Amino acid sequence: MNQASNNNNPEKPSFFNSPQFRSIAAQALLLAAMGVFFYFIIQNMLANMEARGITTGFAFLHEKAGFGILQTLIPYSEDSTYGRTFIVGLLNTLLVSGLGIVFASILGFIIGVARLSKNWLVSHIAGVYIETFRNIPLLLQIFFWYFAVIRPLPSPRQSLSIGDWIFLNVRGLYLPRPELESGFGWMLAALAIAIVAVLLLRRWAIRRHYETGKTFPLLLTSIVILVGLPLLAYLASGGTIAWDRPVLKGFNFQGGITVIPELLALLIALTIYTAAFIAETVRAGILSVSRGQTEAALALGLTQTQTLNMVIIPQALRVIIPPLTSQYLNLVKNSSLATAIGYPDLVSVFMGTTLNQTGQAVEIISMTMGVYLTISLLISAFMNWYNHKMALVER
Amino acid sequence: MATSEQMIPDRAPPITQIGPIAWLRENLFSGPLNTLLTIAAFYFLYLVIPPVFEWMFLDANWQGTTRNDCTRDGACWVFIIQRFEQFMYGFYPEDLRWRPNLAGILLVLLIIPLFLKRVPYKGWLALFILLVYPVIAYFLLHGGAGIEEVDTSKWGGLMLTLVLSIFGIVAALPIGILLALGRRSSMPIIRAVSTVYIELWRGAPLITILFMSSVMLPLFLPEGMDIDKLARAMVGIALFQSAYVAEAVRGGLQAIPKGQYEAASAMGLTYWQSMRLVILPQALKLSIPGMVNTFIELFKDTSLVLIIGLFDLLSIIQQANADPNWLGFDTEGYIFAALVYWIFCFGMSRYSLALERKLDTGHRN
Structure with missing residues (x-):
């Protein structure tokens, strides 16, 4: 025992x-x-x-920078401080990232859907696109667009052009700019009102759908409101929108919006590269909704459009959004390759030029890495919130 | 009587149901929209393929030694052929190029058995590749201890790209596994340290990390001690890559059912025994596709060392493009670089896909 x-x-x-x-x-x-x-x-x-003989501390941020920057979104001159250099670089990074995200999403969704097309030719062209651009380093693609495509473009006098509106030459892309003073301001205001109205309408329609089961042609009405209101404002203001068009004066174009060649090359490369990844994400998301879902929805008597809107897309989005946000994050991080062709982004003007001039390695590198870390933490916080919101409610 | 018992021979199916015409109807012309898409796609291909094909092959220049031999309108491949050796080895002395070749052949010979079935002692072989091979490769490439030394500033081209990416994965593997275990540990401090490390390096772009290792690393070392550019880049790449490998391994660890952990500790195995004998063999197998994907990303990302002044494949081609004797052939250079990168990355991604299918045996949950 x-x-x-x-x-x-x-x-x-x-x-x-x-x-x-x-x-x-x-x-x-x-x-x-x-x-x-x-x-x-x-x-x-x-x-x-x-x-x-390097002093530590952030006092250098108040010193005069003494160098010019190719593209500045806020007023900046050689007399500005290093602190302002940081802001200018950050804004340039955000500009190229924001534009890149918009263009890459549009292209990526188109390619992703084309990859799933029943048309053999279309789906294989999309497949070749994805496999080609995904497997070539982004830096190489940036170099290709910058050195092999944009650099050999003609000089301003022989610009490629679309009418008198858009010009492309070795100095960059020149676009017309709408002038805010005229009717365009009214149009913007009308557009803002239209967006708010559509959001309110959507809430109302969803609530009514839950309560009474009646559906409302939301998409059609939204489009009418979004297009109609600004159009009405345009007509009411006398139909005058003044465009500030680029005009060749002397050796270069004046007026309009100038997209510098560095930005153009970076944007094209980032868009094409990231779109290939987004396309794969979109394809995987749509494929993840099992065929049974479509069949069940059709058996319930939903139309093709209803099936797509109410059954497939909501479920596909749940799968698409998390990898999509990490693609956006990659795009923001990849925009730092700008420094290789001299686009004045954060890494280029701050980690490059400012670091060379001041030698404040520790401060500058931690500030730069801090910016990217903050962006990535914000994006992953958003992703966690979204995952939490979209998680399947299991009984 | 006899005739009526004979079967009528089968009729061939209608031409619209089988064969190439049916395929065309099904896949290209199944409706007005589809037909329109097909025509648009054909027009697109017509616009793109013939001129590109003509430029790359029909009108291309293949023979000669200088740019003057490129008399035809198409691509000037003479440039690539003339510089080929440099693109492969950088400025590595010509009479010693057998050494990187030998190191490469050795690696391939060592790796092949890992992929064959029924080869015994695979674990030991893998350990040999991870621990002993790097030493052999170092002496072959760099020299020292009686072998003629080749300074790392002369390394370049595809060889350097391969050295950087293989070093990256070999160094990152052990650190990454430890970090992944740390991130899933029950000890709060170890978990916090691992998580911060992983998120820190994953949150920052590789360029900033390379800048950091090339500018700040010398500051961290005791005075008088210096490390060369290549080693600095390697440190940066190892830091960066280990965070990504850790996440791939964590994915594998998460796919192991809880019962495996519980069974291992019920058997009386200690933590390290259960990891070594039960969990990691399964988890690592599951994380191989993820690791191959991070390796592909790393292979492409090694091109960034151009920015800190190393001459990898892209960098050496970029330099050759700026050679006054060969100005204006950027496109040829970039296409060659793209082709080399593409072959490696596409091959590995196909391998990773095949592996994923093979490993997806359905016992994950």
Whole structure:
């Protein structure tokens, strides 16, 4: 009896072998090792910086930068500070990322749907597109567009043009700019009102659908409102929109919007490269909705359009959105390749030029990496929120 | 009587139901919209393919030694042929190029058995590749200990691209596995450290990491100690890649059912025993496709070392494009580079797909 009960209750492990002690010891050891490591590199860093005569701290942000920047979204001159350089670079990064996300999404969705087309030729062209551009480094594609396509373009006098409106030459792409002073302002206001109206209408339609089961032709009405209101405003304001068109004066174009060649090359390459990944994401999302769902929806008497809108797209989006946001994040990070062709993004003007001039490596590199980390944390916070919202409610 | 018992021979199916015509009707002309799409697609192909084909092959220049030999309108492949050796090896001394060749052949010979069925001691072979081969490769490529030294500043071309990406995966594998285990550990500090490490390197673009390792790394080292450009890039790549490998391995770990962990500890295995004998063999197998994908990304991303002044494949082609003797042949250079990268990446992605299908045996959940 005694022996048997002994066997069932083995001795407690000694204190040093207990899981609690071991886990605390392992963690303490890790902390100590990290402490020693960081102490070692910080000591070395301080000694090295003193030897090279670099002062630490962020005071350099208030110093005069003394260099010009090719494209600035806010007023900037050589007299501006390094702090302003940082902002200019950041805005340029956000500009190319924002535009890239819009264009890559549009192209990616088209290619993704084309890949699933029943038309053999269309789906295979889309397949070749995806497999080609996905497997070639982005930097190579940027170089190709910049050095092999845009650089050999003609000079401003022999520009390629569409009418008197759009010009393309080695100095960049010139687009007409609508002037806000005239009727265009009214149109914008009308568009804003239309967007709000459509959102309210959508809420109302969804609620009515839940309560009464009656459907409302939301898409059609939305389009009518979105197109109609601005059009009405345009006519009411006397139909005058003034366009500031680019005009050749001397050796270059004046007026309008100028897209510098660096931005153009970067944008084309980012769009084409990311679209290939987005297309795969879209395809996988649509394929993830099983055929049974379509068949069941049709069997219930839903029309093709209703099946698509109410059954397939909501379920596909659940699968598409998380990888899609990580593609957007990749695009933002990839926009830092701008530095290779001299587009003045954050990495190029701040980590490149400013770092060379001031030598404040630690501060500048942490600030730059901090920006990208913040963007990526914001995007993953959004993704977690979205996943939480869209997660299947299981009973 | 006898005739009535004879079967009437089967009639061939209508031509609209089988054969190429049916295929065309089904896949290209099944409705007005589809027909329109097909015509548009054909027109697109007609616009693109003939001129490209003409430029690349029919009108191309293949023979000669200088740009003056490129007299025809098409591509000037003479440029690529003349520079081919440089694109492959960079400025590696010509009489020593057998050394990188030998290192490459050795690697291929070592890796092939891993893919064959029924080869014994695969685990030891993999360990040999991970631990011993890098040392052999270092002495073959760099020299030292009696072998003639070749400074890393002379390494370049495809060879450097391969060195960087293979080094990246070999260095990142052990760190990545530890990080993945750390991120799923029950100890809060270890979990926090692993998570911060992974998210930090995954959140920043590789360029900023390469900048960091090339500018800040020398500051972190004791005075008087210096490391060359290639080693700095390698440190950056290892930091970056280990975070991505960790996430791939974590994916594999998450796919292992909880029962496996519980069974392992019920058997009385310690944490490391259960990881080594039960969990990791299954999890690593599941994470191979993910790791191949991160390897493809790394292979493409090694082209960024151009920005910190190393001469990898893209960088050396970019430099050749700027050669005054060969100005104006950028397109040929880029197409050649694209082709090389494409062959490697496409091959690996097909392999990863095939592997995924093979491993998807349906016991995941």
